[in-house]
Amino acid sequence: xxxxxxxxxxxxxxxxxxxxxxxxxxxxxxxxxxxxxxxxxxxxxxxxxxxxxxxxxxxxxxxxxxxxxxxxxxxxxxxxxxxxxxxxxxxxxxxxxxxxxxxxxxxxxxxxxxxxxxxxxxxxxxxxxxxxxxxxxxxxxxxxxxxxxxxxxxxxxxxxxxxxxxxxxxxxxxxxxxxxxxxxxxxxxxxxxxxxxxxxxxxxxxxxxxxxxxxxxxxxxxxxxxxxxxxxxxxxxxxxxxxxxxxxxxxxxxxxxxxxxxxxxxxxxxxxxxxxxxxxxxxxxxxxxxxxxxxxxxxxxxxxxxxxxxxxxxxxxxxxxxxxxxxxxxxxxxxxxxxxxxxxxxxxxxxxxxxxxxxxxxxxxxxxxxxxxxxxxxxxxxxxxxxxxxxxxxxxxxxxxxxxxxxxxxxxxxxxxxxxxxxxxxxxxxxxxxxxxxxxxxxxxxxxxxxxxxxxxxxxxx
Numbered sequence: 528x529x530x531x532x533x534x535x536x537x538x539x540x541x542x543x544x545x546x547x548x549x550x551x552x553x554x555x556x557x558x559x560x561x562x563x564x565x566x567x568x569x570x571x572x573x574x575x576x577x578x579x580x581x582x583x584x585x586x587x588x589x590x591x592x593x594x595x596x597x598x599x600x601x602x603x604x605x606x607x608x609x610x611x612x613x614x615x616x617x618x619x620x621x622x623x624x625x626x627x628x629x630x631x632x633x634x635x636x637x638x639x640x641x642x643x644x645x646x647x648x649x650x651x652x653x654x655x656x657x658x659x660x661x662x663x664x665x666x667x668x669x670x671x672x673x674x675x676x677x678x679x680x681x682x683x684x685x686x687x688x689x690x691x692x693x694x695x696x697x698x699x700x701x702x703x704x705x706x707x708x709x710x711x712x713x714x715x716x717x718x719x720x721x722x723x724x725x726x727x728x729x730x731x732x733x734x735x736x737x738x739x740x741x742x743x744x745x746x747x748x749x750x751x752x753x754x755x756x757x758x759x760x761x762x763x764x765x766x767x768x769x770x771x772x773x774x775x776x777x778x779x780x781x782x783x784x785x786x787x788x789x790x791x792x793x794x795x796x797x798x799x800x801x802x803x804x805x806x807x808x809x810x811x812x813x814x815x816x817x818x819x820x821x822x823x824x825x826x827x828x829x830x831x832x833x834x835x836x837x838x839x840x841x842x843x844x845x846x847x848x849x850x851x852x853x854x855x856x857x858x859x860x861x862x863x864x865x866x867x868x869x870x871x872x873x874x875x876x877x878x879x880x881x882x883x884x885x886x887x888x889x890x891x892x893x894x895x896x897x898x899x900x901x902x903x904x905x906x907x908x909x910x911x912x913x914x915x916x917x918x919x920x921x922x923x924x925x926x927x928x929x930x931x932x933x934x935x936x937x938x939x940x941x942x943x944x945x946x947x948x949x950x951x952x953x954x955x956x957x958x959x960x961x962x963x964x965x966x967x968x969x970x971x972x973x974x975x976x977x978x979x980x981x982x983x984x985x986x987x988x989x
Contacts, residue, residue, distance in 0.1 A: 528592060528688050529554045533603065534584040537570045549590070554687075559591055564618040565602070568651035572616065575654070580674040588614075589688045598717030599636055606688070609681035610643040612673075617650045623657075623665045630659040632714065640691055645676045701753045705780045708753065719751045722863045726755060729861055730805070730830045737826045737857045739811070739833040742865030743876065744961035748834045749809055751865070755832060756807050760786040763804035768792055770813035792818055800825045811835040814850050823857060836961075837864070838954065840883040842945035845953040875967050879960045881984055883953070885944035892987065898968045899981045908933055908972040915968045923959035930963035932956070936974045946977075 531552035536545060545566070546558045553559075576583045586605065593600045605612040613633050615626075630646040637644050646659035647668055658668035684691075701708040715723065726738045742748050752767070759765050763786065770792040781789035790799065795818045800806055806825055808814070812835040814822075822831050833854060838846055854860065878894045902908035915931035916922075923932050934956075937949045946953050960967065971978040 528589065530587040530589050530606070530683065530685070530688070532584055533569060533586065533588050533590060534573055536590070537566070537573045553590065565591075565616055568616040568618050568649065569603075571651045571654070572614075572649050575649075575656075575670060576674065576677075579670040580678065586677055587683050592688055594636065594692045595689055597636075597714075599632075599714070601633060604637075604688070605677060606640070606684040606691075607642070607679050607681040608684070610645060610676070610679050611637050611640065612645045612676050612679075613637060613647070615648045617648060617652075619650075619652050621650065626657060627659065627663070627665045630665075631663060634659065635714065636692075645673075647673060699750065701750060701780060705783065708750075708780075709783055713750065715751065715754060716747065718865060719747055719754075722865070723751060723755055723758075725863070726832060726861065727758065730759070733830070735826060735829055737823075737831050737833070737854075737860040738863075739835070739854050739857075739860055740863040740865060741835050741837045741851075743837050743880075744958065745876065745964075746865035748836075748865060752807050752809055752832065752834045756787050756805075759805045759807075759830075760784075764788065764802065765805040765807065766790045766800065766803040768795065768806065768808045770808065770810040770818075795821050797821055797824055803829065805830045805832070807832045807834070809834050811854065812838060812850055816850075816853065819850065819853055826857065836958070838957070840880050841954055841957055842884075842941065842943070842947060845945070845947060845951055875963050875965065876961075878967065878984065879957070879963075882981060883946050883957055885940065885980070894985050896966050897985060898966075899978065899985060900968070900970055901975070901978050902933075902970055902972040904973065908970050911970045915970075920966065920968055923962060928964045929966035929968070930960070931968040931970065932959060933970045933972060934974065934977065935972045938974060938977050940977070940980060 529552070531549070535552065536549050540548070542561060545561055549555070549559050549561070550557070573583060576586075588603045588605050589601070590603060591600065592604060601613060602616045603614040605614075613630070615629060615633070617626075626648045630648065634644050634646055648657050649655070650657075656668045656670060656673065657665050658672075660666055699707050699713045707713060722740055726740075729736065729738060740748065740751065756765050756767055765786065766788045767781075768790045781787065788803070792814060800821065803825075806822065806829065808822065808831065811833040822833075825831055835851070835854075838851070855862065874892065874894055874896055877892060878897045900911050902911055912931060912933060915929075918929075920929040920931040923930060938953070938956075939947055939949075941947050946956075948956070969981060971981065
């Protein structure tokens with residue numbers, strides 16, 4: 528998305544013409560839904576600028592930009608080599624605290640660009656301009672000062688604004704970035720915030736019961752779970768249960784948390800859970816049925832919140848046990864589904880989902896960040912693996928940007944198009960593949976049938 532002249536889009540014209548003009552100038556992939564109140568505010572804003580400076584038509588802003596995958600929107604951003612000017616538009620009366628909160632959050636998202644940030648809000652109904660100071664206060668702003676900022680002599684950024692923002696700069700992992708998490712150096716996406724709001728509302732009303740959110744790997748489930756735990760632990764002790772293999776990393780994080788206890792799924796007993804005011808369960812898809820019974824009993828006296836991976840693309844036979852069917856039947860359980868992939872390349876994610884279940888409704892597309900090679904024996908497979916490691920790829924035991932995985936002849940596709948394994952380990956493979964954030968390499972060894980299918984997927988065919 529490119530910057531544009533707000534002078535050009537505030538000229539009198541009908542909505543259809545305006546949408547076409549905006550798309551043409553910004554290079555947006557879709558027609559922007561233009562809100563009348565915002566356009567009226569921007570027209571009044573431009574009128575004021577013309578009273579205080581010449582050549583307003585030459586100013587370039589990124590208009591109505593949303594950071595990909597995060598849902599964070601900005602009204603107007605001017606980006607230059609040395610500074611950024613952010614202007615938010617309001618039509619009606621709004622509190623100073625609300626303005627301050629928004630501008631502080633905007634400044635946080637803009638800070639990684641490494642430029643001086645000037646933050647303003649224009650309230651058109653009051654013809655009022657305010658700014659955020661370096662001491663985080665809201666004060667009245669002079670139009671002359673804003674004009675000086677906008678006329679900064681450094682060069683305008685003329686590229687695609689999306690190239691400047693990476694979701695990984697803002698959405699952290701409590702496990703690998705414990706210090707940033709504990710310092711609250713993160714924000715949730717709009718979808719995460721909405722789910723959290725509904726869960727906390729239910730807890731405040733009922734003080735017990737069950738909530739459950741699911742999503743594919745990379746949708747920020749663990750971050751959301753820990754953020755909820757932090758809010759619930761303000762005045763009470765809560766437990767976070769990690770299912771499956773309990774790594775030392777979790778224990779390291781919990782040594783620095785207050786009123787949040789680390790519990791493994793092997794420690795789940797009615798006696799153990801009885802001392803907590805809330806219980807949160809990570810990777811609930813790995814729960815054993817007998818553990819779930821204890822958690823169901825706990826939910827009759829305190830809130831129990833489950834987080835689990837979505838495994839719809841894995842065949843029922845490969846899942847071994849379907850905890851999801853038991854969870855969905857818990858009394859009055861509130862269920863949510865996270866859909867926005869945050870830490871995983873959308874292209875790599877699409878490929879993984881399609882290779883897991885061929886007839887899926889997911890659209891086929893090119894996969895320039897996925898490679899598939901064929902090895903005729905162990906020696907060739909090891910040579911390919913070493914070469915990928917030399918290029919910076921990592922094995923599936925590590926959560927890395929680039930991942931290399933070897934698939935042997937145990938894998939096959941059944942009559943329904945599900946990837947299956949003679950050892951029933953497709954579920955494990957899926958979670959290994961989902962650790963790839965940006966690049967994925969598959970070395971297929973002595974399995975021409977699966978190799979052919981994967982090659983077809985790379986060509987955009989099933």
